[in-house]
Amino acid sequence: MAVQISPSILAADFARLADEAAAVESAADWLHVDVMDSHFVPNLTIGLPVVESLLKATALPIDCHLMIDDPDRDAPAYAEAGARSVTIHAEAASAPVRTLRAIRAAGARAGLGVNPATPVEPFADLLPELDMLLLMTVDPGFGGQHFLDIVLPKIRRARALLAASGLGEIWLQVDGGVSEETIERCAEAGADVFVAGSAVYGATDPALAARNLREQAERATARAGWRTA
Numbered sequence: 001m002a003v004q005i006s007p008s009i010l011a012a013d014f015a016r017l018a019d020e021a022a023a024v025e026s027a028a029d030w031l032h033v034d035v036m037d038s039h040f041v042p043n044l045t046i047g048l049p050v051v052e053s054l055l056k057a058t059a060l061p062i063d064c065h066l067m068i069d070d071p072d073r074d075a076p077a078y079a080e081a082g083a084r085s086v087t088i089h090a091e092a093a094s095a096p097v098r099t100l101r102a103i104r105a106a107g108a109r110a111g112l113g114v115n116p117a118t119p120v121e122p123f124a125d126l127l128p129e130l131d132m133l134l135l136m137t138v139d140p141g142f143g144g145q146h147f148l149d150i151v152l153p154k155i156r157r158a159r160a161l162l163a164a165s166g167l168g169e170i171w172l173q174v175d176g177g178v179s180e181e182t183i184e185r186c187a188e189a190g191a192d193v194f195v196a197g198s199a200v201y202g203a204t205d206p207a208l209a210a211r212n213l214r215e216q217a218e219r220a221t222a223r224a225g226w227r228t229a
Helices: 014-022 048-057 071-081 096-105 121-129 149-165 183-189 206-223
Strands: 004-007 031-036 062-067 085-089 109-114 132-136 171-175 193-196
Touching: 004 031, 004 206, 014 048, 031 048, 048 062, 048 071, 062 071, 062 109, 071 085, 071 096, 085 096, 085 132, 096 109, 096 121, 109 121, 109 171, 121 149, 132 149, 149 171, 149 183, 183 193, 183 206, 193 206
Parallel strands: 004 193, 031 062, 062 085, 085 109, 109 132, 132 171, 171 193
Antiparallel strands: none
């Protein structure tokens, strides 16, 4: 599995989202969009209309991360609109199997996110329904937070769980505090998809920052013990 970089527009200039997306098109694999409803998390960001507009404005595939109270109701609409990846939170979903299948049926990759305090092992039975497992490395709700080192052992356990599942390629994404100081530790632990907000959009040259993060993650992945290919 190749390293993938997904810059988060949570750290971008919301008045210039199309330009901010264009700034990383040459260096990123995805554009990460955090949808927050001020209920599941305290912050309120954007919703489906903005995602629909972004889909028309960028060539990057959109990676929607839904931090909302009722993903069972709302998640399929993001996939139907054209988002290529839609992630719901385990803590919020009442019918995760049905919702994950609906996301896939609409043509998107289905992801399941878990917060730092949520163990990953109870969701092992859901792995056949997933294309990606997202581990939050900060408590969700706001950008610019400091990376939580306590999640590193969970990344290792998640990588081992995926390897033991025999299900083939399920991506392992990390989100929160990913930067030049932390991305190598995440890669060594087993992550292969990296969401970076402030580390990309807080830089003078966002595309260069994304490329540098990729290079760091690739180096760390190449020397990591979990890597099998």
